[in-house]
Amino acid sequence: MGETNIDSDQIRRQPHGSVGAAAGQKAIAQSNSAEFAEALFRYSAPEEVMTFPSTCGACAAMCETRMFVTRIPYFQEVIVMASTCDACGYRNSELKPGGPIPEKGKRITLCVKNINDLSRDVIKSDTASVKVPELELELTSGTLGGIVTTVEGLITKISESLERVHGFTFGDSLDESKKNKWLDFKASLNKILSMSEPWILILDDALANSFIAPATDDIKDDHQLICEEYERSWEQNEELGLNDIDTSSADAAYNENTHG
Numbered sequence: 001m002g003e004t005n006i007d008s009d010q011i012r013r014q015p016h017g018s019v020g021a022a023a024g025q026k027a028i029a030q031s032n033s034a035e036f037a038e039a040l041f042r043y044s045a046p047e048e049v050m051t052f053p054s055t056c057g058a059c060a061a062m063c064e065t066r067m068f069v070t071r072i073p074y075f076q077e078v079i080v081m082a083s084t085c086d087a088c089g090y091r092n093s094e095l096k097p098g099g100p101i102p103e104k105g106k107r108i109t110l111c112v113k114n115i116n117d118l119s120r121d122v123i124k125s126d127t128a129s130v131k132v133p134e135l136e137l138e139l140t141s142g143t144l145g146g147i148v149t150t151v152e153g154l155i156t157k158i159s160e161s162l163e164r165v166h167g168f169t170f171g172d173s174l175d176e177s178k179k180n181k182w183l184d185f186k187a188s189l190n191k192i193l194s195m196s197e198p199w200i201l202i203l204d205d206a207l208a209n210s211f212i213a214p215a216t217d218d219i220k221d222d223h224q225l226i227c228e229e230y231e232r233s234w235e236q237n238e239e240l241g242l243n244d245i246d247t248s249s250a251d252a253a254y255n256e257n258t259h260g
């Protein structure tokens with residue numbers, strides 16, 4: 001079986017220069033499903049949740065937004081906002097970084113050994129790549145967008161996304177070998193979720209906005225989870241628009257003054 005790659009060509013590239021500023025404020029994840037908010041609100045005590053009136057993003061009716069700011073242990077300070085519209089049922093949840101852009105990138109490696117590991121919370125930001133060596137699978141950053149899920153949910157979403165992107169559906173005129181390749185891959189996906197053997201999940205996030213929950217109170221006792229920080233390369237900073245983050249506004253002001 002060959003390596004399965006989805007590249008991020010479909011992902012809109014923002015013009016250079018504005019990206020750095022945007023990268024810091026950009027949501028880690030955004031969703032219209034209920035499960036997202038439920039998963040994150042578990043990290044907060046009810047009295048920490050603020051409620052304020054807002055307008056529905058779909059129908060403009062008045063609705064209520066719940067918000068809290070918290071520090072997720074072994075992750076970072078985050079801002080969670082969720083609203084549900086009683087009038088039209090539209091839901092919107094957003095997870096944002098609460099602090100400055102982390103200085104270093106972060107690589108998280110989880111050895112998935114038992115069925116409980118499948119229900120660990122996972123936050124995969126848009127800038128994280130996902131690797132599953134057992135499947136020869138690598139999804140580059142920008143693929144799948146930002147999601148709040150579990151280990152099992154992540155694998156399921158990858159499967160659904162590959163199926164959609166490659167149009168692997170039964171009954172169409174897909175040639176036989178491609179179809180068999182996909183069926184093989186899907187069988188391997190199901191096999192890793194059946195936990196007959198341990199497997200490795202790697203999230204590599206240049207902006208360190210991703211997270212896999214430890215199974216123990218102290219992360220040091222969790223021998224299946226390894227978090228490594230690394231210096232971003234110049235290319236990675238360039239990709240994230242961080243190399244000119246400090247000069248872009250000055251440049252704009254300069255241009256405005258000289259040409260405006």
Ligand SMILES: [Zn+2]
Nearest residue numbers: 056059085088
């Ligand atoms: Zn509405």
